[in-house]
């Protein structure tokens with residue numbers, strides 16, 4: 001995979017103040033790219049230790065970006081890092097961060113009830129003009145936004161892991177997202193240096209709607225004994241030109257995450273064959289074999 005860091009582009013965004021809620025894997029990445037693009041960022045997490053960790057990892061990542069961008073001018077590089085870091089404030093209370101926000105991006109745990117509680121609270125405290133967006137991977141943007149009054153200012157901004165590296169942003173138009181909100185979200189994504197695509201609120205949007213059933217089919221193929229794991233992965237790398245095979249990718253994403261998404265969709269769409277549970281996947285997850293992060297999934301890894 002060619003690793004390319006996205007950086008701010010020439011596109012201007014009317015959004016200057018962004019609050020990112022959830023300082024984990026995704027939220028910290030979103031905060032980083034927004035700060036890099038000159039936005040004032042408030043990063044919120046209920047867990048203060050996570051915020052400290054996020055700040056540290058953002059600092060390290062920015063240091064790497066600076067090394068590449070300012071190869072011959074380390075002083076400029078240091079300035080770039082300290083200015084970007086200076087644009088990130090942190091808070092443990094979502095309310096405090098949201099009173100000055102033009103945009104709130106939610107990247108908390110993938111649980112509809114918890115997301116509802118958060119947005120209900122935010123809807124009461126954020127200014128009228130503030131746009132709300134969820135970074136959900138597998139839930140419905142319309143369902144998440146059902147609890148807010150400002151449905152015209154609600155949409156999806158679906159980033160990819162690792163956020164500073166992956167160039168795509170899926171901009172999701174909910175049933176009631178206004179044209180103005182949609183355009184603001186697109187301009188904001190472009191200002192962050194992302195390539196934005198548009199999708200309606202459909203399970204998995206574009207990428208995961210294609211990727212999750214593809215991975216599921218690869219697991220079923222392996223489960224039936226039609227080919228070995230290695231051969232399935234070699235086949236898709238050399239035959240389809242994919243940088244990773246589907247089972248390698250499943251291990252990288254985490255088998256628990258794959259199962260979580262499939263189970264959620266199966267519950268909602270029980271007739272869709274592609275979302276049916278996979279006994280082998282369930283077995284691996286129940287054995288704690290979750291992929292790279294636990295040292296074993298379809299393959300064995302050195303524990304990190």
Ligand code: NAI
Nearest residue numbers: 022023024025026045046050107108109110135136137161
């Ligand atoms: P994570 O577990 O790394 O981070 C979630 C963070 O949210 C945690 O730090 C937790 O303390 C915090 N949190 C939980 N409830 C909160 C609340 N009520 N208020 C404030 N903070 C709260 O999770 P990750 O992977 O960053 O995922 C976050 C969201 O992004 C999920 O909706 C997920 O579906 C989505 N997503 C994940 C991707 C991935 O590859 N991991 C890719 C694209 C989207």
